């Protein structure tokens with residue numbers, strides 16, 4: 152499809168999914184490029200972050216962002232160049248990260264989440280959406296502010312080969328902890344110990360609650376002081392059973408629940424929070440916006456000196472948006488899932 156000068160393409164919701172979303176729930180629409188009114192600006196998106204949380208915004212469930220309308224564009228974080236502006240804060244030619252539409256162009260307003268970026272400040276512009284963007288920031292604040300890991304403690308991380316998990320796990324290593332990662336499959340587990348430098352890895356695939364709990368006990372013989380959870384389900388249940396006295400659970404995400412069509416099975420080990428005087432606390436990275444500059448500086452330092460390595464999974468073109476998003480839920484993404492829209 153050739154894009155004319157005054158139209159652009161966006162990924163829209165066609166049917167509200169129940170359970171696992173499928174490609175036919177979405178469509179690619181072509182619409183006119185808007186003209187910004189006062190207080191608005193138009194961004195030509197260079198990279199779009201595809202996040203599991205988009206799934207929550209597709210259904211009638213509580214979410215920290217607005218529900219996506221049927222026929223409306225998906226929403227996510229993008230990095231783009233301002234191409235037209237009715238807002239003095241956003242000049243044509245500026246690059247900004249913000250919460251926009253999954254589209255080649257987005258009509259935007261300046262919000263607390265809008266952040267000007269210097270493309271030259273990272274090895275690749277895409278890094279501003281991954282390790283030096285929401286992904287790295289989520290790992291940073293969730294682990295350090297909620298998990299509060301101390302040197303010598305044991306930290307357990309789920310989806311440890313994924314975008315947020317891999318950074319959280321490596322920050323825990325930087326803080327002097329023993330770090331155990333949980334991931335799906337032997338290839339990902341090898342990545343955890345051989346590339347990300349974790350102390351042990353657990354492949355959860357095919358394990359029931361009892362076997363997963365046993366695997367955590369074996370990999371973390373001194374128990375778990377901090378659990379950074381991206382998954383919920385039996386991974387959370389098993390981790391609760393292994394918590395130490397005054398353990399902390401940083402509840403970052405619940406991806407195993409996002410596509411659950413029926414009732415979610417109850418947790419059996421919640422009483423451990425009482426018995427171990429432990430704490431479970433959810434968080435969203437959005438609430439830390441004022442502290443982003445300091446955190447980004449520290450993350451950039453760790454990346455520069457090689458103490459954090461990271462993976463990006465970048466697919467090209469808006470037409471890849473639907474299949475790329477779905478890969479988050481079959482585990483076939485290999486790092487921070489993004490779309491590269493340059494050259495569109």
Ligand code: NDP
Pocket residue numbers: 201202203204285286289310311312313314315316333334335336339381382402403404405406407408434435436437479480481482483484486487488
């Ligand atoms: P990832 O790069 O980790 O990709 C998603 C991974 O989740 C998959 O690769 C797969 O890894 C795992 N997964 C998918 N479906 C299931 C399932 N049914 N059961 C168990 N694991 C599954 O994604 P992100 O790093 O972008 O996001 C990770 C988590 O962080 C998500 O829960 C997300 O919602 C949350 N998040 C929270 C934020 C906050 O502010 N609280 C901000 C950003 C993200 P594997 O093959 O190892 O199973």
